Amino acid sequence: MAPHDKKPAQPPATISRRQFLSRSSTALAGSMVIALVLPEGTSAGVDGAEYDWNRHRWVYLIDTTKCIGCGSCVRACRAENSVPPHMYRTWVERYEIAVEGEAFIESPNGAEHGFDAVPTGLDVRKGFFVPKLCNHCRATPCIQVCPVGASFATRDGVVLVDPEHCIGCGYCVQACPYGSRFINPETHTADKCTLCYHRITAGQKTACVQICPVGARRLGDRHDPDDDVMEILATRPIQVLQPELLTRPQAFYLGLDMEVC
Numbered sequence: 001m002a003p004h005d006k007k008p009a010q011p012p013a014t015i016s017r018r019q020f021l022s023r024s025s026t027a028l029a030g031s032m033v034i035a036l037v038l039p040e041g042t043s044a045g046v047d048g049a050e051y052d053w054n055r056h057r058w059v060y061l062i063d064t065t066k067c068i069g070c071g072s073c074v075r076a077c078r079a080e081n082s083v084p085p086h087m088y089r090t091w092v093e094r095y096e097i098a099v100e101g102e103a104f105i106e107s108p109n110g111a112e113h114g115f116d117a118v119p120t121g122l123d124v125r126k127g128f129f130v131p132k133l134c135n136h137c138r139a140t141p142c143i144q145v146c147p148v149g150a151s152f153a154t155r156d157g158v159v160l161v162d163p164e165h166c167i168g169c170g171y172c173v174q175a176c177p178y179g180s181r182f183i184n185p186e187t188h189t190a191d192k193c194t195l196c197y198h199r200i201t202a203g204q205k206t207a208c209v210q211i212c213p214v215g216a217r218r219l220g221d222r223h224d225p226d227d228d229v230m231e232i233l234a235t236r237p238i239q240v241l242q243p244e245l246l247t248r249p250q251a252f253y254l255g256l257d258m259e260v261c
């Protein structure tokens, strides 16, 4: 679920397991992408070096066993990316699973202010938090449906929107099965997680990864042989959201309860 609209993903109010279970490009030229996401005149890169998107392939790792639901990531994302009120590029869901198998999922205000201890009346067997964001899928319905080519994937694996070309039709918002997109009420164009492209192309972590106090969110690079995120992906059991959709998400999860997620 995502929090900002009535579609499945933007964060949910409290819903039952039954409700929950019932919901269910190509890269443009490099010069275009850099112009889109970096301030004019910016020299992207680490220590003054030019950023070369052929040398990176970004992935994202979320460890649900670590997340404490504090919402720091949601607040950091809003501050970093000027996300409008009540809209979310990332959010956190809380799952509570009863002994009888019933599951309650909620994400009040995208968990921007964390979670209150709300009694569900259930005999809770298990509870956990699931941070969500755009999965930067490699088989993206959002790109496929865009009638003007404003949604695209970069060579380093990030799905972006060109606001200069987006006509705000909302087809991609409807096409994303994860609820990761919304129409920005200020720009009237499609909006979503950019993986803080302006930061990662300058050698920084995303704002959410940077702020997380428990290391539940990690950024990885497939082209970095020393990247321990890639070591985790290679050696630990990992999951993606709704794998049956064959969208090839590049946001990977540790400890996800596939029974309900």
Ligand code: SF4
Residues within 6 Å of the ligand: 133, 134, 135, 136, 137, 140, 141, 142, 143, 159, 175, 176, 177, 178, 179, 180, 181, 192, 247
């Ligand atoms: S999560 Fe949604 S918006 Fe992000 S790449 Fe996948 S289909 Fe597109």
Ligand code: SF4
Residues within 6 Å of the ligand: 066, 067, 068, 069, 070, 071, 072, 073, 074, 092, 129, 131, 211, 212, 213, 214, 215, 216, 217
């Ligand atoms: S900052 Fe980290 S621990 Fe806090 S809600 Fe976000 S992912 Fe979970």
